[in-house]
Amino acid sequence: MANYIADNIPADLPLSPKVKALRKASEDAADKLSTYKAENAEYRTRDVSQVGELKARYSTPALVSAEKELKEQEIQAVAAGKPLPDRDKVLGPVRVKMGECDRTVSALESLVRQAHKAFSEAVNEDLVPMGLKAAKAAQKCLDAWKVAESAAIAARADLERNGALFTWCATSGQVDTLPLDGASADNRAEYWNLAEDGRLTTESAIELGFQGLSVLDGLVVIPAPVIDEAALEEVKYWANRKPQIHNAKDSGYENSHWEF
CATH class of the missing domain: 1.10.287 (Helix Hairpins)
Known part of the structure; x- marks a missing residue:
């Protein structure tokens, strides 16, 4: 032992x-x-x-x-x-x-x-004194974590509150919460991100659910639609793909071939 x-x-x-x-x-x-x-x-x-x-x-x-x-x-x-x-x-x-x-x-x-x-x-x-010392340190960490968790919850609430104010302004008072509030995947407020000029980035607007909403100019950066290159390549692959057909000859596999 x-x-x-x-x-x-x-x-x-x-x-x-x-x-x-x-x-x-x-x-x-x-x-x-x-x-x-x-x-x-x-x-x-x-x-x-x-x-x-x-x-x-x-x-x-x-x-x-x-x-x-x-x-x-x-x-x-x-x-x-x-x-x-x-x-x-x-x-x-x-x-x-x-x-x-x-x-x-x-x-x-x-x-x-x-x-x-x-x-x-x-x-x-020394197992007992070391264990007690570790237990005390763990308690201290728990207390700090609870404080940090409370601060994080409060900060999240402030984020959602201000995001809702932005949405109300951006939609001319038509929507007074973040677009995805109540959705099964939550309102995704953590995707909030601003460009250098202070406007909401296009990517963030899409993640937050602003697509389909009428938004005032000057609040969201929309230089061009966001394109998923990988998805487009996959669509292109399947659109151009031809199935392989194996033609077997009566004489057996020796003279068989693949047609594309």
């Missing part, structure tokens, strides 16, 4: 200074282990067996290199009629380093486990 919690901490969790310090210690221990393994990879024994081999084979790069060097020295020695080199003198330092590396990695792995355990336990111990 502890490891699961420590490995899945949300980024915004309000950790205490103590827990943050323990997390840093855990991360530092893991980094130290990773760095040591990388720097001493040649002294680490690894499984080099291939797929299908019945018995695992292990190899250590530094030892392989040392044995190769020993072999070269032995060849040179016999060629010169000299005594063979001391095997332990060549391979001994490498084996000592290998043992030292194994012990160090084992100690670092223990350090990582201990640091991670301490961090996990500290997280568990």
Whole structure:
């Protein structure tokens, strides 16, 4: 349970200074282990067996290199009629380093486990105070959201009220609400948008339902009808499309063809 919690901490969790310090210690221990393994990879024994081999084979790069060097020295020695080199003198330092590396990695792995355990336990111990702190923050956010929601509702009401005044003016008093008031899709007041000269844009007028209404000049920008290019292309495609007819010959499919 502890490891699961420590490995899945949300980024915004309000950790205490103590827990943050323990997390840093855990991360530092893991980094130290990773760095040591990388720097001493040649002294680490690894499984080099291939797929299908019945018995695992292990190899250590530094030892392989040392044995190769020993072999070269032995060849040179016999060629010169000299005594063979001391095997332990060549391979001994490498084996000592290998043992030292194994012990160090084992100690670092223990350090990582201990640091991670301490961090996990500290997280568990702080779940209640962290939860209460998060609950308080959530309440504060809710209060702010309610204020913002109330402001948004009031602003929407002002938008609709002023939009209705505009509509009354634009229609010479014929319509006193936004054109789509009462529609199933609402009055779409959020599509209100003005051009640089202060007039309602053509696109907004269409979205707001002003089409079909007699509107005074000078209040809405209507340089040209708004055209849906994609819709026109689709209509053009289907208007010019010819169905494909497959004519099968009595002799079978070999001589069949498509007519367009």
